[in-house]
Amino acid sequence: MAYVPVPKDLTAVKTKVLFNLTKRQLICFGGGALIGVPLFFLLKGPAGLSAGGASLCMVLVMLPFFLTAVYEKNGLPMEKIVRNIARVLLLRPKQRPYQTNNFYAVLARQSKLDKEVRRIVSKKAKTGRRTVVVPRREASDRSRRRKGAANR
Structure with missing residues (x-):
């Protein structure tokens, strides 16, 4: 067969x-x-x-x-x-840069912002004033602001 x-x-x-x-x-x-x-x-x-x-x-x-x-x-x-x-x-390009989204850096920034907000809120609660809470600017943002004001 x-x-x-x-x-x-x-x-x-x-x-x-x-x-x-x-x-x-x-x-x-x-x-x-x-x-x-x-x-x-x-x-x-x-x-x-x-x-x-x-x-x-x-x-x-x-x-x-x-x-x-x-x-x-x-x-x-x-x-x-x-x-x-x-x-x-x-x-395609010969070199492809390896970039990651660093999740731990994001968590660290968020933790820092949360602490700052808690500090501001606790300070406002002690004085009893009602104001709009504006987060503090970073040093790099403040220097940029001064440079912009100097150019005007």
Whole structure:
């Protein structure tokens, strides 16, 4: 009795259209032949190359089409791999600064503000006055304010 291997992951199975090739492979091979064969005849006749030189040029021109049709790595076709490489080397910045949102610094600032508000509220409660509570400015804010006032 003949056994047929059945893959466990059926999404990896590609439907074959013609000559046991997928539609993508047929399009790539057809594009390579559409460019390579006329190039062979143009180089052989008028350019004066020998048949060997013309066929070598034809193979070099058709090679990217064949690689695009056949090569696949980690489920990605050749054009997606080339696009990812171009993004990394040409489009994205070479150095990416590592920045974090320091949660502990946020908590420390909030704790400092809470203490200041409690101090102001307790001071106002002792005197019995009702005023609007405005938080104290930081030293950097005060110096900025003085510089702005000096420029006026």
